[in-house]
Amino acid sequence: MSTHTETARPEAFTAAWQEWHTAHERHRAHAHGFLAVTHLHWLGSEPVALDGVPGTWSAANDAVTVVLEPGEVLELEQQPLPAGETVIGPIAERGGLNLTSGETVIEVAKRGGEYIVRPRHPENRLLREYQGTPAYSPDAAYAVRGTYVPFEAPRPTTVGAAVEGIQHVYEAPGEIRFKLAGRELALTAFNGHAPGSLSVLFTDQTSGKTTYAANRSLSVVPAADGSVELDFNRAVNLPCAYTDLATCPLPPAENRLPVAIEAGEKIPYERQDQQ
Known part of the structure; x- marks a missing residue:
């Protein structure tokens, strides 16, 4: 459980998260998703x-x-x-x-x-039979400021996949540096789906316990000056968290965070008996 109290969360932050989460669940449950x-x-x-x-x-x-x-x-x-x-x-x-x-x-x-x-x-x-995805209650302490630092040149990065026998190669344009739980941390970022966005795949000390073991994903958009908000309350599961018919990438090794991110989506109900 998070050590942060319910009263410490501004109502507006919680309401914005709930609106986002509802829209994300609606998208996930699309008839042909x-x-x-x-x-x-x-x-x-x-x-x-x-x-x-x-x-x-x-x-x-x-x-x-x-x-x-x-x-x-x-x-x-x-x-x-x-x-x-x-x-x-x-x-x-x-x-x-x-x-x-x-x-x-x-x-x-x-x-x-x-x-x-x-x-x-x-x-x-x-x-x-989908009944929604459990998630931590939104906690503003897990919405942190960071800095996007581009690499001198984009780095081809090979990662494994949820399916045995294949690998994915992504172009990593840079990393995001931030501080959380008193630790200086960094995450390698891949190019996101939307222009100007970045996608971060990661695991942390909750992975395989309260959150899905293989990966979670967070989408961010750096500002012109490189500043970025990492709102881990919006960390989501990839398709492989729900079905074995997905080919999702695994995080690069350096994105295995040594802290517990008690925010974002948890292990889906469909997988809880498999952990």
């Missing part, structure tokens, strides 16, 4: 039929080939693919596109240099 993933298929050079997906599939020469029989339906941007062979790609690493078949959205993507197919269906049991 990662909780809707029913299968994870790794493609090889031999054409194969895939559970939950029309057609036969293969990958070679940095492209995906799908072959549809008459009557099988796959759409790309609301346009049906023709019967017979369609070649998709190349797709950039960590990129992807979505096909549809009825209520199913079919993600075709590249992860760790390999092509994958992941169908997503709104009636998937994990999504249908």
Whole structure:
């Protein structure tokens, strides 16, 4: 438990966190989000039929080939693919596109240099039974100021993945230095999804105890002068915290913090019997 008292938290800080958390939960429970993933298929050079997906599939020469029989339906941007062979790609690493078949959205993507197919269906049991994610009560003591320090040149950084046998390579443009619990700390940052944002993957002394063991993620946006707010109350779980059908990256070794971050999202209910 945090040693900070409820009365020490300004009401406005708590209200802002609650609004953010509600929106994040709504996004997570989207009908075709990662909780809707029913299968994870790794493609090889031999054409194969895939559970939950029309057609036969293969990958070679940095492209995906799908072959549809008459009557099988796959759409790309609301346009049906023709019967017979369609070649998709190349797709950039960590990129992807979505096909549809009825209520199913079919993600075709590249992860760790390999092509994958992941169908997503709104009636998937994990999504249908999702009851929200437990989190620490918001605590302003875990919203700290830091400084973003760019490296002389971006550093290619190789990290492991939640799935055995693959690695992710990210470009790390710099690190964020900050002080917490009386310790001078630093986190290597990767480029975020939104322009100008950074993504930080980390573990801490709560990992595997009250928070998910493999990783948590925090998105930050440095100001022009390099100052940044690290609000660990908004540290979130990645998809691998909920499903084994995810390929999430693990934090770089230097991002294993020697302090307990008693803030942000906790171990999902779905995983609590596995810790």
